[in-house]
Amino acid sequence: MSVAVLVVSERVVGEVPDVTFELLGKGREIASALGGELAIAVLGHQVGELPFGAADVAYVVDDPALANYAASAVEAALAAVVEAASPKVVLMSTGTVGLDLAASLAARLGAPMASYAVDVATEGDTVVATSQLYGGKLLAEVALEGSPAVVSVIPGSFAADAGRVGGAPRIETIAVSLDGAGARGEGVREPEASGVDITAADLLVSVGRGIGSKENLELVQELADALKVPLAASRPIIDQGWLPKPHQVGKSGKKVKPQVYLALGISGAPEHLEGMRSAGTIIACNTDPKAPIFEVAHYGTTVDLFDLVPELTERL
């Protein structure tokens, strides 16, 4: 049987991330629909006993050049796997590895690609993806005619359980020359431990770009102080240098799961939601009634945060 779906294992360090199993779970459905095998690409060095989840076949490139992550080297390895497996569909995530490699791989292959997918399905032989555009304000249903259809999926779009169920896949070892890749990995650094731990709090006051300026942060800091909880923030607040990195919630920040998450002036971009969508209760304040944050929030208000926050502080 030929390979229908190739899932790219996105492990760089540590454990295989959830998203790989999410993709394997969805990949199994698509492989069944297309009548082919589910494969996983594992690219690294001394990969050892990595789980292959639900895959029927594992393509392994184990090379010292992959000991440390470097996009172009991993891409060359992946291209070799795609050539060997010749899948109809390649599934990656819009995590770093997917952001790095999915589009360039597709362009090199002259293959169709959909980014920011939240769903993937088949209609006969055609792969149909549903992608989030404009920060989640619109969805696009797109048909991918041509092989392989490359789809990069937003983490958290599918359940991981079905993909975790392990079998005993056939192992195919692929040897590639990675000398000419033009890049070498130098190593990986884990985040430094710091004083604030926004992941431990039961309640978080979280602020986004709606706050407007650094000076205005004082307003939300007063509220956080009154509640005796840490102040969390979306990425732009950190990138502007208004708060240090350990305060960031989201894909490249911390994953938080407080009982209550109070989101003030945050639009709800997919990368932010990745970090906070499993909070017990989400209360969102955003003047734009169409802001995507209201889709995940349990309670919402379109009152201006500059009016709401002082009223809240006053009551505590």
Added chain:
Amino acid sequence: MDIVVVVRQLADLVEELEVNDEGTDIDRDFVKFVANEWDEAALEEALCLKEAVGGTVTVVALDEPDVDQTLYAAAAKGADRVVKLTGHDPDGWVRTRERAARVATWLRDQHPDVVLTGVQAADDLDGQMAGVVAAYLGWPHAAVVVVVEPAGNELTVTQELGGGTVATSTLAMPAVLGIQAARQAPRYAPISRIRQAQQSTTIEEVEIDEPAIGAVASVRRLFPPPSRGGAEMLEGSAAEVADKIVEILRARGLVRA
């Protein structure tokens, strides 16, 4: 170091986005177009690199609504050259694949050491720019880049992997980088300086023929996400909403009665 920064215009996400009559694109007639925020970070990083090691910064964009303003602003911030690529419908949706192919066509005649662009744009349906430009040129690339350091004829870059973990790698030049954040927040160009740049800067125009881009995703339908019920909206004045929120916190024992 000669740096090219690829920038673009994008519908302002703060605006209401309507779908056009065909249901396959946004209605561009009533949209405000602004510079892609990640490209602003790429430009900032380019200017910082030039300040650190010398060289030139060239900013290139496709012809798009209000792009001249963005190019003049780049000149006002310190770009040495600004270039506009024409030869496509300036009012339509140019997908990433085609955009990248047009930019790559132009780049083939340039000899930059590094190309910087934003890590993504909110309508990158068929992938993110940096990797595609690199694919067309056969150059190394990296996305989600937060640190760029020249080291001889190589570049050392740091990429975010998620959750605060970062990976460092060394790339041969020329390379294409998708910038996530510059070493500092993008500088601001006062309107007076942009006006001055408008007087003193010429936007070079280069016509690019339609490139071949292979199979791409075809949009069948563009639509607002079906509401999953979403939030229970708290109505009333700020004071009334504050009362309700405090009530919710109190019910969960998060503030004392």
